[in-house]
Amino acid sequence: MKDIKLVNNPYGDSKVIDACSIFGAMDTSGKRFSGVGVIKAIANMHLRGNGLGGGLAVYGLYPEYPEHYAFHIMYLSDQGKCETEAFLKDKFDVAFDETVPTRPIPAIVNPPLVRRYFLKVGKHNPEGQSEDDYVVERVMDINTKLCDSFVFSSGKNMGVFKGVGYPEEIGEYFRLEEYEGYLWTAHGRFPTNTPGWWGGAHPFSILDWTVVHNGEISSYGINKRYLEQFGYHCTMQTDTEVIAYAVDLLVRRHHLPIDVVADILAPPFWSEIQRLPAERQILLRTLRQVYGSLLLNGPFTVIIAHQGEMIGLTDRIRLRPLTVGTKDNMLYLSSEESAIRLICPDLDRAWIPVGGEPVVGNLAHPLMSQKVGAAGRTG
Amino acid sequence: MAKKVTAQTDNHVARLDATGVYYRDLNAQIKKLAADSAHRIELSNVCGQRYIGTDIESTVEIDITGTPGNDLGAFMNGPRIIVHGNAQDCCGNTMNEGEIIIHGHAGDIMGMAARGGKIFVRDDVGYRAGNHMKEYKEKKPVLVIGGTAQDFLGEYMAGGVLVLLGLDLEPGENHKANFIGTGMHGGVIYLRGTVEDYQLGKEVGTAELDDKDKAILKELVNQFSSYFGKDSAKILNHKFIKLYPRYLRPYGRLYAY
Numbered sequence: 209m210k211d212i213k214l215v216n217n218p219y220g221d222s223k224v225i226d227a228c229s230i231f232g233a234m235d236t237s238g239k240r241f242s243g244v245g246v247i248k249a250i251a252n253m254h255l256r257g258n259g260l261g262g263g264l265a266v267y268g269l270y271p272e273y274p275e276h277y278a279f280h281i282m283y284l285s286d287q288g289k290c291e292t293e294a295f296l297k298d299k300f301d302v303a304f305d306e307t308v309p310t311r312p313i314p315a316i317v318n319p320p321l322v323r324r325y326f327l328k329v330g331k332h333n334p335e336g337q338s339e340d341d342y343v344v345e346r347v348m349d350i351n352t353k354l355c356d357s358f359v360f361s362s363g364k365n366m367g368v369f370k371g372v373g374y375p376e377e378i379g380e381y382f383r384l385e386e387y388e389g390y391l392w393t394a395h396g397r398f399p400t401n402t403p404g405w406w407g408g409a410h411p412f413s414i415l416d417w418t419v420v421h422n423g424e425i426s427s428y429g430i431n432k433r434y435l436e437q438f439g440y441h442c443t444m445q446t447d448t449e450v451i452a453y454a455v456d457l458l459v460r461r462h463h464l465p466i467d468v469v470a471d472i473l474a475p476p477f478w479s480e481i482q483r484l485p486a487e488r489q490i491l492l493r494t495l496r497q498v499y500g501s502l503l504l505n506g507p508f509t510v511i512i513a514h515q516g517e518m519i520g521l522t523d524r525i526r527l528r529p530l531t532v533g534t535k536d537n538m539l540y541l542s543s544e545e546s547a548i549r550l551i552c553p554d555l556d557r558a559w560i561p562v563g564g565e566p567v568v569g570n571l572a573h574p575l576m577s578q579k580v581g582a583a584g585r586t587g
Numbered sequence: 588m589a590k591k592v593t594a595q596t597d598n599h600v601a602r603l604d605a606t607g608v609y610y611r612d613l614n615a616q617i618k619k620l621a622a623d624s625a626h627r628i629e630l631s632n633v634c635g636q637r638y639i640g641t642d643i644e645s646t647v648e649i650d651i652t653g654t655p656g657n658d659l660g661a662f663m664n665g666p667r668i669i670v671h672g673n674a675q676d677c678c679g680n681t682m683n684e685g686e687i688i689i690h691g692h693a694g695d696i697m698g699m700a701a702r703g704g705k706i707f708v709r710d711d712v713g714y715r716a717g718n719h720m721k722e723y724k725e726k727k728p729v730l731v732i733g734g735t736a737q738d739f740l741g742e743y744m745a746g747g748v749l750v751l752l753g754l755d756l757e758p759g760e761n762h763k764a765n766f767i768g769t770g771m772h773g774g775v776i777y778l779r780g781t782v783e784d785y786q787l788g789k790e791v792g793t794a795e796l797d798d799k800d801k802a803i804l805k806e807l808v809n810q811f812s813s814y815f816g817k818d819s820a821k822i823l824n825h826k827f828i829k830l831y832p833r834y835l836r837p838y839g840r841l842y843a844y
Contacts, residue, residue, distance in 0.1 A: 525738060545673055546675065547635065550634050
């Protein structure tokens with residue numbers, strides 16, 4: 209681990225101005241673009257992180273294997289690699305595998321081996337079990353039962369790259385300027401309650417869901433125990449992990465639309481619910497009864513992404529920042545407006561959404577309408 | 588962001604291109620220029636540099652094109668900042684003296700803990716604007732917001748004047764902020780238009796403006812209008828309400844048994 213004192217404040221005046229930084233960019237027409245701009249943008253918020261975690265998620269990443277589950281796995285030992293590769297051969301049809309190409313740079317110290325595998329479930333899943341459920345179970349098996357191995361990316365045609373370092377260093381290390389995608393998210397970490405380690409960097413992911421997060425989930429214990437009932441096991445030692453599993457449960461398995469998911473994760477206050485029309489009151493009360501254990505308490509801003517969609521969401525009283533920018537087909541989400549302006553100075557619109565109201569862009573709808581007003585509506 | 592910064596000074600006006608300049612280097616340069624008798628410093632291509640206007644003991648005018656970073660004018664004591672663009676979070680944090688004029692919107696906690704000086708924003712502001720502003724004798728911070736505000740406007744407000752004009756609201760549309768003035772125990776908010784009772788914190792009272800209020804408001808709206816080219820009379824010819832703290836110490840007994 210790096211000496212925090214060395215990297216954090218070279219001026220020795222004890223001022224620490226850290227917070228996490230998050231950034232997302234999506235071309236809602238589906239056109240792919242390189243990671244150069246996104247890395248430049250997240251690097252503009254360098255000050256917010258402290259070099260103990262950085263990462264990016266890319267969608268539309270592997271068009272040559274669009275229907276294969278792309279596993280990115282980090283190995284902390286050779287034994288872990290042997291065990292896990294034997295496990296993968298036994299449980300999947302492995303179409304192709306390779307070590308993820310890297311570029312050694314001084315900033316990245318003692319990295320784990322990172323390999324990727326393009327997998328098909330084939331005939332391995334038991335009758336009646338979906339391929340996605342089968343994959344989630346196997347990811348949990350590897351992360352909880354096999355030694356020194358962590359699957360940190362397991363979706364189709366997408367991938368997560370992350371580690372200990374600033375996000376721009378992680379980008380350089382994994383040669384991300386060589387990749388293209390239509391949706392990128394990025395994170396610079398300032399670890400608060402948990403260690404800065406390779407698995408603890410953002411984005412957190414299961415199947416094609418990824419989450420980058422600024423804040424802290426004080427309801428982590430409740431959320432974690434609830435998710436365990438559905439077979440999700442938190443192994444990355446960081447609160448954000450629960451959000452990735454929560455959206456997988458709510459959207460993929462329980463088929464809930466994203467605005468309902470937002471009502472579960474960041475529900476309105478009871479005082480506000482009381483003032484709403486009767487039908488909406490019934491919905492919100494029901495959601496709090498059924499999914500109360502998935503309410504995220506504490507300050508957060510997250511960018512959640514999956515195939516074809518990017519969602520920005522803050523806690524209901526917006527204790528962490530989020531700014532939105534749009535330009536033609538491009539949708540940007542960022543902790544700071546300046547990061548967006550750096551790569552897109554002439555935005556059509558820049559605004560600050562209301563707490564607890566999701567900002568959603570997807571391939572079918574460039575930007576779904578917002579339910580309530582937001583700062584900066586006039587440009 | 589290691590680029591060195593050089594300024595061109597011409598008849599007390601200094602021009603600086605901030606492209607890629609690290610915020611500490613930029614602020615060191617601004618401080619030096621102000622000390623070297625620049626009356627006006629024009630910064631172009633500002634992109635996220637923090638603390639601009641902090642730690643300068645003069646009334647220099649700083650003209651910013653671009654998007655200044657967080658804590659613009661934090662602890663500021665004298666300068667006048669003009670932003671052609673939007674401001675991010677914590678603008679005017681604990682400022683003591685001077686003026687910030689924003690031709691755009693501002694982020695969260697604008698004017699937090701301000702104890703003097705004035706901030707004028709043409710458009711909207713984010714959450715918690717004016718959070719815990721305070722006043723003492725002649726030191727009285729002022730925030731004038733041309734658009735509307737998000738929740739917790741004037742939270743824990745202890746002094747100063749906060750004006751919310753709502754000029755970008757549609758006809759008949761109300762301010763949507765909730766928890767306005769929660770914990771307020773000093774100062775005053777003049778709000779153009781109206782709000783429902785449930786939007787106000789429990790510690791806030793509502794009243795009509797008296798002549799003294801109207802005089803203060805008129806002066807501030809005139810100033811706002813002169814900066815942003817608005818029609819002051821038209822703005823003032825509208826219903827305003829005054830929000831005031833009902834208690835001096837709303838939480839005085841909260842932890843007392």
